[in-house]
Amino acid sequence: MNNRIRGINLKEGPLKGYYLHALWLRERVTDEINLDTNNLQRLYDPSLIDIDIFILDYKINNQLLYVRFSDKTESNYNIYNLHKEIIGKDFIPKKIFWSASIDLKMLQFDSSFLNNDEKLLINLLEKFYEYGFVIINNIEAKEKEIIKFAERIGPIIETNYGRIFDVISKKKANNLAYTSLGLSVHTDNPYRKPVPGIQILHCITNEAKGGDTALVDGYSVCEYLRKNNKCYFDTLTSTEVLFKFIDKDIILENKGKIIELDSNGDFKQIRLNGRSDYVPLLDKDRLTKYYKARKFFFKLCNSSDFQIKFRLKKSTLMMFDNHRLLHGRTKFFPNTGLRHLQGCYLGHDAAEGKLRLLKSLSN
Ligand SMILES: [Fe+2]
Numbered sequence: 001m002n003n004r005i006r007g008i009n010l011k012e013g014p015l016k017g018y019y020l021h022a023l024w025l026r027e028r029v030t031d032e033i034n035l036d037t038n039n040l041q042r043l044y045d046p047s048l049i050d051i052d053i054f055i056l057d058y059k060i061n062n063q064l065l066y067v068r069f070s071d072k073t074e075s076n077y078n079i080y081n082l083h084k085e086i087i088g089k090d091f092i093p094k095k096i097f098w099s100a101s102i103d104l105k106m107l108q109f110d111s112s113f114l115n116n117d118e119k120l121l122i123n124l125l126e127k128f129y130e131y132g133f134v135i136i137n138n139i140e141a142k143e144k145e146i147i148k149f150a151e152r153i154g155p156i157i158e159t160n161y162g163r164i165f166d167v168i169s170k171k172k173a174n175n176l177a178y179t180s181l182g183l184s185v186h187t188d189n190p191y192r193k194p195v196p197g198i199q200i201l202h203c204i205t206n207e208a209k210g211g212d213t214a215l216v217d218g219y220s221v222c223e224y225l226r227k228n229n230k231c232y233f234d235t236l237t238s239t240e241v242l243f244k245f246i247d248k249d250i251i252l253e254n255k256g257k258i259i260e261l262d263s264n265g266d267f268k269q270i271r272l273n274g275r276s277d278y279v280p281l282l283d284k285d286r287l288t289k290y291y292k293a294r295k296f297f298f299k300l301c302n303s304s305d306f307q308i309k310f311r312l313k314k315s316t317l318m319m320f321d322n323h324r325l326l327h328g329r330t331k332f333f334p335n336t337g338l339r340h341l342q343g344c345y346l347g348h349d350a351a352e353g354k355l356r357l358l359k360s361l362s363n
Pocket of ligand 1: 177186187188327
C-alpha cells in the first residue's frame with residue numbers, strides 16, 4: 001500500500017527538481033478517449049478522477065515520459081511541453097516601463113501589415129505589450145477605416161458609445177471627451193465591468209489649434225510611487241472607489257482601486273479618471289490620506305518627467321493599453337479647424353490571443 005507511486009521525481013532533464021503529482025499528470029493525458037483531438041478539450045470531468053489515483057509504472061524515452069495509472073489509463077507526455085507549462089512560458093513579452101525620454105520612433109509602424117504581413121503584426125503586438133502603445137502611420141483618413149485595423153487584431157467591444165465612437169466637439173455631449181475641453185491624463189471607462197483593455201484612436205483630421213495628445217506609462221509612475229512613497233502607494237492600492245457614468249440611457253457603476261494589483265503584487269490595472277470617481281465617506285484620517293495620495297499620483301502622472309506630448313496627425317492611428325497607460329489632450333479651438341478622431345475598444349484577451357497564435361504558428 002505504501003509503495004504506491006503518488007508522484008514522480010525525475011533525476012535529470014528539464015523536469016529535474018519538480019514533483020509531478022499523479023493526479024496532475026492524469027488530468028493531462030492526451031489520448032483520443034480522454035481528449036478531443038480537434039479542440040484539445042477534455043472529454044471527461046477531471047473532478048471525477050479518483051483522488052487516490054497512483055502510478056503503476058513509468059519510463060522515459062528521449063523527450064517522452066510514459067505513465068500508466070492505477071485506473072488503467074496510459075499516456076505519453078512531451079517533457080519540454082510539461083516544462084513550458086510549469087514555468088508559465090508565454091509568448092506575451094515582459095513590460096518595459098518608460099518615462100518622458102522614450103524614443104517614439106521604435107513604436108511607429110506602417111499600415112502595410114494590414115495586408116497579411118504576419119511578421120509585422122507580431123512585431124507590432126510585441127512592442128504594444130512591451131511599451132503599452134504603438135502608433136501606426138498611413139491609415140487612410142476615412143471614416144470606419146479603424147474597423148479594418150481593429151479587426152485585424154480581434155473583435156471590437158461595443159459599448160453604449162457605439163461600436164466605434166467619434167471624438168469630435170458636439171453640443172450637449174454625454175461625455176467631456178466629445179467637447180473641445182482639455183482633458184488631463186486619465187484611463188477610459190473605469191465604470192465598466194470589465195474596463196476595456198485596449199483603446200484605438202484614428203485621426204481623420206486635426207486642423208484645429210490645440211488638441212495635442214499626452215501619454216503616460218501609468219505603471220512606471222506606480223513603480224516610482226512604490227519605491228519613493230510607499231504610504232501613498234498602499235493607500236491607492238487598498239482604497240476601493242466607486243466610478244460612475246450617467247446619461248439619459250444608462251447608469252454605469254463599478255468599484256475598484258486606483259492602482260489595482262494582482263495576487264503577485266504586480267500591476268493589474270489603473271483607474272484614474274477625475275470625471276467619474278467617488279470615494280466613499282471613510283473616516284477623516286483615511287479620507288485625508290486618500291486625497292493626499294491621489295493628488296500626488298495625479299501630479300506625478302502630469303509631470304514632464306513621465307508624460308510625453310505629441311500631435312496626432314491626420315491618417316495616424318494610436319493603439320494603447322487602457323489598463324496601463326493614461327491619455328489626455330490639450331484644449332482645442334473648433335473655430336480654427338476641424339478635429340475628428342474615431343475610436344473603439346478591444347479586449348486584451350483578443351490581442352494576447354492573436355499574438356500567441358501568430359507566435360506559435362511562426363515557431
Ligand atoms: Fe479618454
